[in-house]
Every structure is written in structure tokens, then in C-alpha cells.
Amino acid sequence: MVRGGIPWWLWGMIIFGTAIVALATVVALWPQDSEALYQTAIDSFDEGDSETFKASLASLRNDADYADHVIFLEGLDAAKEGKDLRALELFESVKDNDALKPLVLQNIGRSFTATGQYKKAIEAFDASIALDSENADETRIMVAQLYYGIGGLKHAESLLNTVIESATDKPTMAYSLRAKIRAEMFSYADAVEDYALLLETPGDRAAASPALIADYVRALLKVGDEARIQEAATEMAADLMDQQLQWQLNMAAGNREQVLDAIAATKGSPNSPGPTDKIEAQAALEVGRYEAAAKMIRTAIGNRPRDIDTFELAAKIFEAAGMADEQKNAEQNIEKLRQLQQDYLATLTEIGDDIKSADLRLKLAEILVELAQFQEANRWYSVAAMIDPERREEATAALEELRQLRSLPPVLVPFEEEK
Secondary structure, three states: OEEOOEEHHHHHHHHHHHHHHHHHHHHHHOOOOHHHHHHHHHHHHHHOOHHHHHHHHHHHOOOHHHHHHHHHHHHHHHHHOOOHHHHHHHHHHOOOOOOOHHHHHHHHHHHHHHOOOHHHHHHHHHHHHHHOHHHOHHHHHHHHHHHHHOOOHHHHHHHHHHHHHHOOOOOHHHHHHHHHHHHHOOOHHHHHHHHHHHOOOHHHHHHOOHHHHHHHHHHHHHHOOHHHHHHHHHHOHHHOOOHHHHHHHHHHOOOHHHHHHHHHHHOOOOOOOOOOHHHHHHHHHHOOOHHHHHHHHHHHHHHOOOOHHHHHHHHHHHHHOOOHHHHHHHHHHHHHHHHHHHHHHHHHHHHOOOOOOHHHHHHHHHHHHHOOOHHHHHHHHHHHHHHOHHHHHHHHHHHHHHHOOOOOOOOOOOOHHHO
């Protein structure tokens, strides 16, 4: 049938198209679910999707009932941009909203942490946890991160233990930070167990950051777990960005010739990863070339005069070479270095949950200077300067002195010819 010269099927399409346009118009004009918009904004913020976050925030501004949510989201955005003082103003203005309060207090804690107001940060975190203790593991981890950042490693570990013990799944962030803390406190076996849980499956290993894999390998080499070393050499060595660490792992796995060939290929190269005397000394020891090993390890000691691993290898080499005096000297250096490590641990224990003492942080820094761990010493001088304005000048001067160092310190116990 034809109506007005237009076939009936074309009339049908026109009517259908008109209906679709009308429906789309109704949907566009229909009020959007503000709670869904808010959740979309939160999700997109967490995922770093700025475009969706801003679009959701703009739409949410149309609902007066969600004015506090808008302010909270603006606070998140300000904090992300490093404008923590502005973020604090925004968060403080909506912290009495019962629906938002735990999350607002958590973020107040974050911004107080970022501005160095640690006491206020802890109070905000604790208040957030008290309001929603069953869902507060993320906040507890933030408190642990705060304490870790300012030297309260022991207390941070205790907080993480609580999170891990009560978790029904695998709290990756808690395990990762606890492993890092344990390694820094020389509890390498415990650190390895935490790292192993994080790298349990092929999927875990594929998703792991290069830094986490490197930290695991360093702890593993300290422990000497042969089965895990073999597994790591097979599955992780190629992912290590640190060439020296890769060689150390392969040496520990028994791939000596492969490592020596790789070292030989880098000799004289501008891309050489640094001194290889320690690795070559280990290789020489393994094949019974004790005199060569002794010569190489002496060079390695010159390059690492406060490295306990180097002296432990030296003691083995000197013993194998029948060099009793040198062996005794290496053992004396080991003893001195272990005492410094114990002093470091004792200072960490003394810090506990203290957030004010610059003296203890300065003491940590001084011990780390003695251990020739200058990067870590720099960290604690900086923390001391931050937490106590009255000691800032002293800490800053120590930092500057550290930066002016142009040579490594001597061994703690000189060899006979050095005395």
C-alpha cells in the first residue's frame, strides 16, 4: 500500500525512527542515579581516568543532595594535584557527613601525612578505623606506611601483622610493605616468605614489578635457599634490571660459566655495570684458584669497604688460601659490621611508635653512614629535618656533609699493610 506516494514500509521506518529519537530524548532528560555517578567518579579516580572522573563530577553537581560528595571528590582531586592544604579545607568541611565520614577521615589522614603533620594524621586515621573497623584494612596499611616513612619500622610491622592475620584473602600491599620492612631489619628469611607469597603463581610473577622481584632476589641471596634460588634463576633472572644482581643470582644457581662469559663480554664496554671483582672472586674460589680469588677479593673490599657480604666471602677465600691473618682481619670486620647492624636494630626498637624524636633519626643516619649506606642515611637525615624544626639546621648540615663525600670510608679494621 502507498500513502501520499510513500511506500508503507518507508512509513514504518519513519515512525520507528521517530520513536527511537523520542526514547533517547526521554533517557537523556531522565535524572541520572547520583549514587551511581558518585561511584563512577570514585572508580575513575582510582583508575586514573581523569576524563570520566571530571564528567561524573560535573553531572553530580546537578544534585543538591550530593553537594558533600562533590566537595569530597574535589578534595581528592586537590590532593592528587599536591594541593594538600586545599584538600584539607575541603575534607574538613564535609567530615560530619555520616555516609562519607570514614573515607573523609582517611583522606584527612593522608593529607596530614603529606604535610608532615603526623600526630594529626594518626588521629584522623584512628578515627576512621573506629567508625568502620571491619573495613579498615586499607586505612591500617596507610598508618603502617606513615610509621615506616618516619622510622617506626617495628611498629609498622606490628600493624601489618594485624592486617595480615585478620585477612580472608591475600592483602598484597600489607605483605609487600612487611617484606620490605623485614629486609631492612635484616630478617631476610621472614622477608623471603612474604615475597614468596606475593610471587606464588605464574600470574603473580608476571604482574610483579621489577623492583619487587629485585628485592625478593636480594633477600633470597642472603638466605641461600637453593631450591628457590634455582627457581628464581630460571623464571626471574631475565627480568632483573640490575645486571650485577642477575649475575649474583646466576652464580648462586651454579651458572658460573654463563656469568663469566657475560662479564667478559662487558669488559671495556662503556655500558659495563660496574666492578665485578667480587663475582669473579667467588668464581675463582669455586674452581680452587685461591691466590687469584684472594687478589680479586682484596680489590672488591676496596670497592665495598663496609659491605658485610664482601667480608664474609673474603673470610672464606682467605681460609681456603691459608691466609690466617687476612682471614682474622675479615672476621673482625664482620664482627664490627654486625655490631653496627645491631645498633641500628636497637635504635629502630627504641623509636617504636615515636613520631617526634629527631635524635633517634639522626642516630639511625649516623649508623648508616658508618655502614656506608649513604642513600638510607640521607633518608633519615631528611626525616629528622622534617619532624623537628629545631633540629632542621643540624640535620641539613649533616645532609650537606654527606653530599660532599668524594670517597668511600676505609675498612673498619685495616689489614696489616694498611696500618
